[in-house]
Amino acid sequence: VQLQASGGGLVQAGGSLRLSCAASGRTFNSYAVGWFRQAPGKEREFVAYINWSGGTTYYIDSVKGRFTISRDNSKNTVYLQMNGLKPEDTAIYYCAADISRHTRRDYYSERPYHYWGQGTLVTVSS
Numbered sequence: 529v530q531l532q533a534s535g536g537g538l539v540q541a542g543g544s545l546r547l548s549c550a551a552s553g554r555t556f557n558s559y560a561v562g563w564f565r566q567a568p569g570k571e572r573e574f575v576a577y578i579n580w581s582g583g584t585t586y587y588i589d590s591v592k593g594r595f596t597i598s599r600d601n602s603k604n605t606v607y608l609q610m611n612g613l614k615p616e617d618t619a620i621y622y623c624a625a626d627i628s629r630h631t632r633r634d635y636y637s638e639r640p641y642h643y644w645g646q647g648t649l650v651t652v653s654s
Contacts, residue, residue: 621650
C-alpha cells in the first residue's frame with residue numbers, strides 16, 4: 529500500500545483546509561487510518577483516527593470540535609477537514625494505515641501503523 533497525503537498549504541488563523549490521504553491497493557478499505565503531525569522541533573503526535581468502516585473515530589483533545597476525519601472507501605481516500613485553524617496547528621501532517629480491522633488500544637501511537645505517507649505541510653499564520 530502506498531499513501532499520498534495532500535491538501536496542505538498556507539492559511540490564516542481561523543481558516544480551513546482539507547487534507548486527503550489517497551491510497552493505492554484494493555485492500556485499503558479494510559485498513560484503519562491515522563493522521564499524525566510533527567511541528568518544528570517537536571515529536572510527531574497523533575491527531576485523529578478512523579477505523580476501516582468509518583464508524584469509529586478518535587481525536588486528540590486539542591482538535592476536537594475543529595477537525596473531522598472521514599473516509600470514502602470507494603475512492604480509497606481518507607480526509608481530514610480542519611476548521612478554525614490556529615498557529616499551533618502548523619506542522620507536517622502524515623497519514624498512516626493500520627492493516628488491522630480491529631481498533632487497537634494504542635491507535636494513538638505510531639507503533640500499530642504499517643504504512644506511512646510522505647507528509648503535507650500545513651502553515652497557519654497569525
